[in-house]
Amino acid sequence: MTPLLLIEDTPSLQMVYESVLRNAGHEVVTAGNAAEGLQKFQENSPHVVLLDMMLPDRPGLELMRDFLDMCPKTKIIVVTANGSINLAVEAMRMGAYEFLLKPFNEQRFLHAIENALQDAMRLRGDPAPAADTGPLREFVGSSSAMAEIYGRIRSVGRSMATVFVTGESGTGKEICAQAVHNASHRASGPFVPLNCGAIPGDLLESEVFGHLKGSFTGAIADKPGAAAVADGGTLFLDEICEMDLNLQTKLLRFLQTSTIQPVGAPKARKVNVRIICATNRDPMEEVRRGRFREDLYYRLHVVPIHMPPLRERGDDVIEIAEDALARFASEENRRFTGLSPEVKKLFLRLPWPGNIRQLLNVVRHAVVLNEGPVLTLDMLPIELHHEREKFAAPATSAAPDRPHVTLGGLVGKTLAEIEQLVIEETIAQHGGSVPKAARVLDVSPSTLYRKREGWNGNGRG
Structure with a gap:
């Protein structure tokens, strides 16, 4: 030996x-x-x-x-x-x-x-493997920016080191955490995600460390916290910078001792948990502003992984959109086969402030409301239509009862007239279906029915 x-x-x-x-x-x-x-x-x-x-x-x-x-x-x-x-x-x-x-x-x-x-x-005894930078199964995309991420995940996966994932909202931070877990010796153990920003501050300690029945008003039964549920696996603390300072102190103690003490418990107990955390803020800036403990920052920020925004991933946007189109079409029993060249061109130019989450929402919207077979510009949500105008040919004619809405055609009109044009155009693009148009415009169908009745009553319908 x-x-x-x-x-x-x-x-x-x-x-x-x-x-x-x-x-x-x-x-x-x-x-x-x-x-x-x-x-x-x-x-x-x-x-x-x-x-x-x-x-x-x-x-x-x-x-x-x-x-x-x-x-x-x-x-x-x-x-x-x-x-x-x-x-x-x-x-x-x-x-x-x-x-x-x-x-x-x-x-x-x-x-x-x-x-x-x-x-x-x-x-032992094996030849040194070539560096594998290909996409991990959790991700879609082969850009150089992501190849670096894949290599970092593979490298850190086998260790016990704490991973700190940063990036804008919608860039895939939880998917990154899941990939690190899957690449580790803990892959057969639980992966427990906890969004620190979605839980009220007074309940967060109980959610992380658990509580005993009767330990506070409303504690009607024992509750194991996320740290206990993750024993033998990985605890993913999303939006870690939202955590209350007092709870940050307890988290630091947990990291140092690997022990948890549920609220109301007389003594602590050991758990074996790996921590991965994430935030869409600048954690060092949060430290400077006194909202995040410096010692906790350095304890967590061992292996940083920064998820790049979609706008910096080049052709990945097309790969992700095509993969999502195939998945959503299967789920919705639609016959989509691909993206039109115009849609690809538009997708590559958009800034995607909502990143992958926004892109997936756009593709699902098109699949739900259309049959296919090709995803075209006119199937995109209304909020992307102004971008569509950059590629569409100028309108040669328009029916007098339903004028085609162009950005230039809105100049000089009142807000009420613009609202009517957008609503009527959306309804027309969805085969006259008010419910479908309401879904696109994010309002109730009754709102659209009421507005149309008002326009008709005023002789504008």
Whole structure:
């Protein structure tokens, strides 16, 4: 059996770590400084190294770089204190497998070692695989911007490191979190998403950590919190910057101790949970404004992943739209086969402020209200029609009772006249169906019926 290499300069900690590892059945070789560690590494070729970042004779980051240069497959678990977490973050970016923040519990320690050994054994003797940057099954899109995301997810998936996902609303942050979970050793365990911005502040602690029956008014039964439900898996905290400062303190304690104490419970208990969090805000700006704890930020912001907006993903917008069109057509029993060239051109030019969520909404809208077979410009929602005008030929004629609405044709009209033109045009584009037009305009059908009756009564219908 190839031994583990433990490099720790504090004799008492070296003894504790070595004892825990040997009691768990591992063979261990120890070193007290960088020079001795490098010698032991060359002599034993360990598959897993436990490396303290603060060594007396040389920075741990430099030593780790040497190890990875000599054997890129080595799984290096770095150890650091609270005050040096930035070193751990840098180590993860340089290729460390995992990091442990002192003080850590035995369960977390051994779990990290076991994960590293499993990966090392899987790769032992195999040729180094080519870097895989192709799309993950959770995503659609092959742009260079996303290839970097796919590589980062694959890299971090196997570790226990906390992942902090940022990006505009609708860019796929939860899908990213799910992909990290699926790429990890925890894939068979639960993935528990919790939107911190959608839960009232006074209920959020109970939602995260749970409560006991009778612990507060309305607690009519015991409730396991999301952290307990995620035991053995991943807890995804979406919109983390919405979390109350008092609860941030409890979350920090949870991250440091891996223990939870439900509201009303007499004592805490251990859980084994990986944390992934996300926000559409700038987390560092939230720290500067005093709305997010700095120590919690550095504890969570270990491996950052920034999801690019759709407007920066090039042809991905067409791939996503075509994939969505096929899925929605199947769900709605429609006969769509693809996008028209004009729609593709428009989609590539739109800024998509709502990102993927907006694009999916547009495609579903077209599928629900039309039969196909090709998605054309006139099937798009009314809010995109002004963009359509950039590509449509000028109208040569229009029926007097239903003039075609163009942007130029609205200039000089009153708001009431513009409203009538838009409503009548929308109804006409949907075969005279008031309910379908109401759905597009996001109003009730009764509102449209009432307006049309008023226009007819005034001789304008």
